[in-house]
Amino acid sequence: MKELWTSLASLMGVFAFCQTLVHAVFPPELRFGILKISNRIFNWLSSYYYFDITEIDGVNTNELYNAVQLYLSSSASITGSRVSLTRALNSSGFTYGLANNDSLVDSFNGITAYWEHHVIQRQSQTFSWRPLPDEKRGFTLKIKKKDKAYILKNYLDYVMEMANDIRRKNQERLLYTNSRGGSLDSRGYPWESVPFKHPSTFDTLAMDPSKKTELMEDLRDFADGQAFYQTTGRAWKRGYLLYGPPGTGKSSMIAAMANYLGYDIYDLELTEVNTNSELRKLLMKTTSKSIIVIEDIDCSVNFSNRKKPNGKKQFEAVHPEMRNAGGGGEDGGNTITLSGLLNFTDGLWSCCGSERIFVFTTNHIEKLDPALLRSGRMDMHISMSYCTFEALKILLKNYLGLSEGDVEKNVLNELEEVVDEAKMTPADISEVLIKNRRNKEKAVLELLDSFKVKKAKKNRVIDVEEEEEQEKRALESPKQGCEESVENCIKGNEVLEEDLVIN
DSSP, rough: HHHHHHHHHHHHHHHHHHHHHHHHHHHHHHHHHHHHHHHHHHHHHHHEEEEEEEETTTTTOOHHHHHHHHHHHHHHHHSSSSEEEETTTTTTEEEEEOOOOOEEEEEETTTTEEEEEEEOOOOOOOOOSSSOOSSEEEEEEEEEGHHHHHIIIHHHHHHHHHHHHHHHBBBBBEOOOOEEGGOTTTSOOOOOEOOOOOOOOTTTOOSSSHHHHHHHHHHHHTTTEEEEEEHHHHSEEEEEEEEESTSHHHHHHHHHHHHTTTTTEEEGGGGOSHHHHHHHHHTOOOOEEEEEOSSSSGGHHHOOOBBTTTTOOOOOSSOHHHHTTTTTTHHHSSOOOOHHHHHHHHHHGGSSSSSSEEEEEEEOOOOOOOOHHSSSTEEEEEEOOOHHHHHHHHHHHHHOOOOGGSSHHHHHHOOOOOOOOTOOOHHEEEEHHHHTHHHHHHHHHHHHHHHHHHHHHHHHHHHHHHHHHHHHHHHHHHHHHHHHHHHHHHHHHHHHHHHHOOO
């Protein structure tokens, strides 16, 4: 053992002597040149390229570093033996990542990419307006030389897209509303936000299944249609108009759309917007992958540049309390024009973002200006009508847990017969089911009674209207007879006068 330590000490002495000799014989410039040439020879002989992706690029954060970290989290959570676990602010899930100085192998379309996460301590910092982190973090991407062009062109774009999808899924969705009077917050932002946690989905939405499937397919085609919109030269946006009586689920439909696509919602209150310029600024401050909503568009404001032939404004038929809120430049401070709103949805300013959906809702589609309804602004018109039998089965499943086979056949047949004629909204039916949800049989029977009562009222109203119509016709018949008699008398007199003239 003593001889081993003696030999080791001798070798270390020889190494130190050689190092001193090299430093004395070869100047630093020569050593640097030899090292540089050696690296070039090594790189030329090597079959791999190495790319460093640092966390800090100068004084700015490198977005590619964050994207790679998120992208590798999906693989690290499965294959990594040592991972880091984090949860960001406003995030609904945990994020896995590579631990310090760990490595991972990824595959993309048959091409292998080697990732290594390295963390080293940063040396003492010089003066800087922005202090840097104590640790220097980065990723090293190792790929084969023959795959360089494909990796740089396709793989890194794929990493960025996947990172955005992961970020959107993990991040809590938000519901925005514009600030009162167009005021800005401390960051100069005109929108205020709260977490969006509405539970509505297309599975729970009481709607005809065929319409629901058609809408879901249209939404998915839109979300996956970036290449299509670029090829056709169209702005990547789409408009939906939801119309129907109150209580038919228009707001629930918007929430289901947001949950299905994972988009944020911007609820635009037009009565708080004073000018077209302010409206454009609000649009510019919205993000991609969002739904911009204007509810009850027919009774929000009075637009100042569309007038009827008699001089009244096109949207004069609004709720009385709303007339003073947006009566144009003369009556109040709101000077939004219909042209401004049209440009907001379909003009040049609507193209300042991408992957955005515009949704308008109304209870009275006949009050809307035709310019708002055309394709390109409201591409798809969705009628939210009274509850049908198919929608009723969804409500029974949601609130009572009853499928079609759990309800007695004769009761189910009666429900099918009266549901269309009763014209009850899903909101009215839901209230009956919620009130009696502890007793399922009682809930179904009481719902059937409600349908029958509603149907009877509808029939009485129809009968009264028919009687009034018959009375009007009866009153108009004598008048028509008198008018015909007068006309006959006038014609007879004219004939007599002509005979007298001839004689």
